[in-house]
Amino acid sequence: MKLKERLVLGLSVSAVLFTLLLVVDLQMDLGMSGHHLVPSHGRVRYGHQQQDAPGSAYNSFRRKFLQRNNNASREYNSGTQQSPQEHSEATHGVVHPAARHQYTVHGQGGHVVPTHEVDFEALPTHAPHDDFADLLDFMLNNKDLDRGGFVRLESGDELPKIHRTAGGGLADDSGNPTIADMLGVKPRHNATTLEKFQYGISKHELYSKDDPLVERLLHDMATQKILHVSQKDGGTQIKLVIDYPHGVQALFKPMRFPRDQQTLPNHFYFTDYERHTAEIAAFHLDRLLGFRRAMPVTGRTLNMTTELYQLADGELLKTFFVSPSSNLCFHGKCSYYCDTGHAICGSPDTLEGSFAAFLPPKEMATRKVWRHPWRRSYHKRKKAQWEMDSDYCSLVKDIPPYDSGRRLLDLMDMAVFDFLMGNMDRHHYETFRVFGNDTFPVHLDHGRGFGQPFHDEMSILAPILQCCMIRHNTLSTLLRFHNGPKPLSELMRESMTKDPVAPVLWEPHHVALDRRVKIILEAVRDCVSKTSAQEAVVHDDFS
Numbered sequence: 001m002k003l004k005e006r007l008v009l010g011l012s013v014s015a016v017l018f019t020l021l022l023v024v025d026l027q028m029d030l031g032m033s034g035h036h037l038v039p040s041h042g043r044v045r046y047g048h049q050q051q052d053a054p055g056s057a058y059n060s061f062r063r064k065f066l067q068r069n070n071n072a073s074r075e076y077n078s079g080t081q082q083s084p085q086e087h088s089e090a091t092h093g094v095v096h097p098a099a100r101h102q103y104t105v106h107g108q109g110g111h112v113v114p115t116h117e118v119d120f121e122a123l124p125t126h127a128p129h130d131d132f133a134d135l136l137d138f139m140l141n142n143k144d145l146d147r148g149g150f151v152r153l154e155s156g157d158e159l160p161k162i163h164r165t166a167g168g169g170l171a172d173d174s175g176n177p178t179i180a181d182m183l184g185v186k187p188r189h190n191a192t193t194l195e196k197f198q199y200g201i202s203k204h205e206l207y208s209k210d211d212p213l214v215e216r217l218l219h220d221m222a223t224q225k226i227l228h229v230s231q232k233d234g235g236t237q238i239k240l241v242i243d244y245p246h247g248v249q250a251l252f253k254p255m256r257f258p259r260d261q262q263t264l265p266n267h268f269y270f271t272d273y274e275r276h277t278a279e280i281a282a283f284h285l286d287r288l289l290g291f292r293r294a295m296p297v298t299g300r301t302l303n304m305t306t307e308l309y310q311l312a313d314g315e316l317l318k319t320f321f322v323s324p325s326s327n328l329c330f331h332g333k334c335s336y337y338c339d340t341g342h343a344i345c346g347s348p349d350t351l352e353g354s355f356a357a358f359l360p361p362k363e364m365a366t367r368k369v370w371r372h373p374w375r376r377s378y379h380k381r382k383k384a385q386w387e388m389d390s391d392y393c394s395l396v397k398d399i400p401p402y403d404s405g406r407r408l409l410d411l412m413d414m415a416v417f418d419f420l421m422g423n424m425d426r427h428h429y430e431t432f433r434v435f436g437n438d439t440f441p442v443h444l445d446h447g448r449g450f451g452q453p454f455h456d457e458m459s460i461l462a463p464i465l466q467c468c469m470i471r472h473n474t475l476s477t478l479l480r481f482h483n484g485p486k487p488l489s490e491l492m493r494e495s496m497t498k499d500p501v502a503p504v505l506w507e508p509h510h511v512a513l514d515r516r517v518k519i520i521l522e523a524v525r526d527c528v529s530k531t532s533a534q535e536a537v538v539h540d541d542f543s
């Protein structure tokens with residue numbers, strides 16, 4: 001080979017290698033690498049940025065919202081009590097004016113109780129009901145618009161569902177195979193309800209719309225005899241693995257505080273205590289939203305002596321003690337809040353908790369862990385990249401798995417879900433490896449939701465406002481919640497009445513749900529008016 005040829009060859013090879021390196025690096029960033037796309041203080045600029053980039057809807061909507069609510073509270077607030085949440089009315093969210101009127105501080109750490117009987121529905125609403133007819137029209141007229149690079153599926157809104165055959169087997173005639181299909185197995189006929197449920201997890205949802213297994217699973221977890229308890233490793237707060245007969249397991253999170261305890265004013269989202277009621281309510285909320293991406297969770301009241309203490313093993317057992325007021329307590333071992341000062345105590349030895357159906361074991365289905373592109377900094381002074389870069393979404397959109405398929409829309413759904421419950425603790429998410437990338441993210445870990453019923457955390461909507469994107473089905477579900485026949489609050493109450501620890505949520509959380517549905521609709525309206533219609537509402541077939 002001549003020198004010139006060698007030189008050209010060498011150059012080409014290094015160009016290819018360099019490109020590969022760049023691609024791998026970018027992909028890793030949204031996977032598990034721990035690197036940032038750009039230094040977190042950096043800003044990303046694009047060649048032909050418009051005056052009003054899509055992401056700017058986030059900043060302008062937040063500003064508009066803050067302003068409106070500040071005015072409202074000024075009008076409403078004259079001569080009334082102030083809620084302890086007012087402090088948090090900083091840059092990210094708003095405190096609902098009703099909060100100031102109806103609650104007064106009680107005890108340490110911002111524990112708030114109502115001063116008098118309150119009609120939570122009687123909020124200061126002077127405006128007539130806005131039915132968002134413009135959004136309805138928009139959705140109807142734009143059903144067949146270009147879906148902005150997403151796969152166009154023509155078969156209507158409903159995802160073909162997997163069904164159970166008469167013999168209890170699973171049939172996949174739909175492009176929505178189950179774990180059993182993927183493994184080429186059929187659950188034994190004497191399989192436990194949990195095993196049947198696990199094998200029935202499909203590519204697009206954990207369970208199908210009216211799956212009778214869900215109610216059976218909830219019932220089993222709430223009533224079956226507990227055989228053994230041990231601590232679950234990992235995570236920051238105490239969780240127990242509960243063993244039932246026939247190898248069935250559940251993940252237990254204990255009650256720490258009464259229902260009306262709010263996130264402590266000086267706690268960050270990452271130092272907030274977990275609430276067992278949030279885990280229960282999140283399962284119901286996820287199901288009502290039509291996602292079916294959260295494992296079934298039930299409440300249950302335990303006898304701590306016979307159902308925990310006598311069944312615990314070594315390490316956990318050592319942490320049990322009797323408190324000065326003769327209540328049975330334990331603290332376990334974990335990286336936060338696992339010491340005598342943060343013990344979990346019964347009264348005197350009954351204890352409530354949430355029981356989540358166990359995910360499939362490794363042998364059945366392993367999961368892939370993904371860093372959430374809109375994760376927070378988990379640092380008391382640092383901001384995340386998306387908080388400083390209004391065009392962050394265009395960066396995410398270009399990178400697999402967000403550049404095609406359902407994943408980006410799934411993140412929009414997750415933002416809806418998290419905003420409704422006020423959950424800021426969404427650092428990672430998991431998918432089942434067996435289904436590849438075009439599968440749903442499992443909605444896991446909601447213990448930090450439902451902490452601030454008087455504060456709407458607008459930053460949770462950042463993905464939706466920065467991408468100006470929401471799944472068509474999700475938007476129509478939200479419109480149904482808003483316009484009736486039944487508001488989300490009522491559907492949640494109904495859905496949770498059968499739970500053994502009902503009422504699950506403190507009433508102000510229900511009020512917050514309805515208020516937040518409307519806020520999301522306003523946010524989408526804002527986006528629609530700002531961007532081209534095609535981009536704002538993406539139509540795919542996953543509900």
Ligand SMILES: Nc1ncnc2c1ncn2[C@@H]1O[C@H](COP(=O)(O)OP(=O)(O)OP(=O)(O)O)[C@@H](O)[C@H]1O
Pocket residue numbers: 234235236237238239251295356357358359444445446447
């Ligand atoms: N239902 C479940 N069945 C089996 N494993 C689960 C279940 N829910 C969660 N896990 C596993 O346990 C881990 C910790 O659970 P979870 O996130 O709820 O606890 P956490 O203490 O809040 O964790 P972290 O502090 O890391 O957020 C999860 O990452 C997940 O892998």
Ligand SMILES: [Mn+2]
Pocket residue numbers: 425445447
């Ligand atoms: Mn957590």
